[in-house]
Amino acid sequence: MDVALLSSRQHIRPLRSRKDILAVADLIEICFADHMDVDGREYIRYLRRFAVPDEGLAGKLLEPFQVPVRGLVWEEDGQIVGNLSLISFNRQGKRYTLIANVATHPAYRRRGIARHLTETALQQIRERGENEAWLHVREDNPAAIQLYRSLGFEERCRRTSWMWEPHSGFLPKVNHEKIRIVSRQPGDWPHQNRWLDEVYPAEITWNLPLDKNRLKPNFWKDLWNWLNGGEALHLSARWIDHLVGVASWQPTSAYADMIWLAAAAEHEDEVIPVLLSAAGRRLHNGRPLAVNYPAQRATEGFRRAGFQAHVTLIWMRIQL
Numbered sequence: 001m002d003v004a005l006l007s008s009r010q011h012i013r014p015l016r017s018r019k020d021i022l023a024v025a026d027l028i029e030i031c032f033a034d035h036m037d038v039d040g041r042e043y044i045r046y047l048r049r050f051a052v053p054d055e056g057l058a059g060k061l062l063e064p065f066q067v068p069v070r071g072l073v074w075e076e077d078g079q080i081v082g083n084l085s086l087i088s089f090n091r092q093g094k095r096y097t098l099i100a101n102v103a104t105h106p107a108y109r110r111r112g113i114a115r116h117l118t119e120t121a122l123q124q125i126r127e128r129g130e131n132e133a134w135l136h137v138r139e140d141n142p143a144a145i146q147l148y149r150s151l152g153f154e155e156r157c158r159r160t161s162w163m164w165e166p167h168s169g170f171l172p173k174v175n176h177e178k179i180r181i182v183s184r185q186p187g188d189w190p191h192q193n194r195w196l197d198e199v200y201p202a203e204i205t206w207n208l209p210l211d212k213n214r215l216k217p218n219f220w221k222d223l224w225n226w227l228n229g230g231e232a233l234h235l236s237a238r239w240i241d242h243l244v245g246v247a248s249w250q251p252t253s254a255y256a257d258m259i260w261l262a263a264a265a266e267h268e269d270e271v272i273p274v275l276l277s278a279a280g281r282r283l284h285n286g287r288p289l290a291v292n293y294p295a296q297r298a299t300e301g302f303r304r305a306g307f308q309a310h311v312t313l314i315w316m317r318i319q320l
Contacts, residue, residue, distance in 0.1 A: 011075055012072055012073070012074055013072070014070075015069065015083075018051065020073055021048070021050045022051035023073075023080040024071075024073065024083050025044050025047040025051070027080060027081070027083050027105060028101055028103050030103075030106070031103035031105070032103065035311075038255040039254050042254075042255070047069070069085050069086075069101075070085070070086045070087075070088075071083065071084050071085040071101070071121075072084045072086075072117050072120055072121055074104070074108075074116070076108065081105040081107070081108040081113070082103065082104045082105070082113040083101055083102070084099060084101065084102050084117040084118065085099070086098075086100075086124075086125075087100055089206050091205075091206040094206075095130060096132075096134060096206050096207070097125050097130060097133050097134065098133075098134050098135060098207060099121055099134070099135040100135065102114050102118060102144070114144075114147060115151070118148070119151065122151070122318065122320065125320060126320045130320065131320050132317055132318060133318050134207070135148065135153065135315075135316055136159075136207075136313040136314060137314050138313060139311075139314055140312075149316075152318045153316040154316060155315070155316055156203060156204070156315045156317050157201075157294065157295075157315050158294070158313065159292055159295060160292075160299075160310075160311070160313075161290055161292055161312075161313075162291040162293060162310065163289070163290050163291075163308055163309075163310040164276075164280060164288060164289045164290075164305075164306055164307045164308070165256075165288045166286050166287075166288065168306070169306075170281075171276070171277055171280035171281060173281065174274050174276075174277035174305055175274065176274050178240055179238065179239055179244070179270065179274050180237070181235050181236070181237055181274060181275065184217070184234035184246055186217040188246055189216060191243050191262075192248075192262045193262075195245075195246070195262030195263060195264065196210075196212060196215075198265070199294065200292075204315055208292060209250070209252060209254075209258060210258075210260060214250065215248045215250070217234075232249075233248070233279060233282060234247070234248045235247045235275060235278055235282075237271045239267060239271075244267040244271050245262065245267065245268070246261075246262045247260070247261055247262075247276065247279045248260045249279060249283060251287070255288060256289055256290035257285075257288070258289075258290055258292075259279055259290070260291075261275065263275070269298050270301070272298045272302065272305065273301040273302070273304040276289075276291070276301075276307065277305050280305070289307075290310070291307065
């Protein structure tokens with residue numbers, strides 16, 4: 001038997017729910033400290049809330065249903081030095097599995113731990129009858145990109161998260177002599193829907209908090225939200241008399257609220273800064289704003305609107 005394979009079998013095991021959570025949280029924090037954002041730190045706190053086990057019978061029975069993550073760990077010298085999380089999504093009758101949080105303690109790197117963890121995870125996914133797996137990796141992490149390519153992952157797309165934070169100052173006012181910003185009309189939805197499908201294709205939306213049913217115009221839903229103090233913001237951009245873009249604001253429980261942009265590709269460089277400026281200046285809740293958009297598109301437009309590139313992720317898929 002291959003020595004490396006035997007070694008991996010000796011060290012890799014399933015994550016043992018609450019008993020491992022604290023060690024896994026510490027490891028993720030150590031490995032990703034240089035790039036961890038506010039949501040990442042909140043995720044670490046979320047994991048640590050599960051670190052103290054309930055030793056009673058009820059706790060043992062409920063434990064499998066309370067675990068916040070599934071995955072694999074690499075244990076050596078009595079400590080967890082490698083981790084891989086498996087996150088499942090069910091969207092429109094299809095199951096997706098995302099490989100995430102692949103981490104190796106700095107003192108144990110360059111020994112193939114991340115490779116062995118990923119190979120084992122892929123084998124488990126295959127044994128469950130799934131025919132593909134996904135992950136995303138930072139564009140500025142060439143070592144990880146090369147690892148995943150060598151395992152058979154192929155790049156599907158690159159997405160940039162753009163961010164505006166209140167402490168950076170007011171959003172600039174951006175105007176365009178031919179663009180008018182008005183409230184979205186119900187008749188704008190077919191165009192917005194089509195543009196959303198182009199900017200946020202079905203291949204990736206399973207991993208984004210985009211729910212088009214929440215964005216679709218609905219008189220009774222909008223009236224209910226208004227009567228109950230809820231907010232909605234949908235702005236349309238018109239180039240003279242033609243609709244050229246729509247921005248919809250979506251509040252979230254994460255660090256930043258989302259702006260979903262949908263614009264005609266031939267006008268997005270001009271339309272996006274005007275839409276974002278108008279949306280940001282109408283929102284006065286002090287919340288950061290985020291936009292997920294195809295990388296390398298409308299970059300100057302985002303910057304003109306006062307947004308900064310937060311991170312660019314490469315989405316990769318492997319067919320099993």
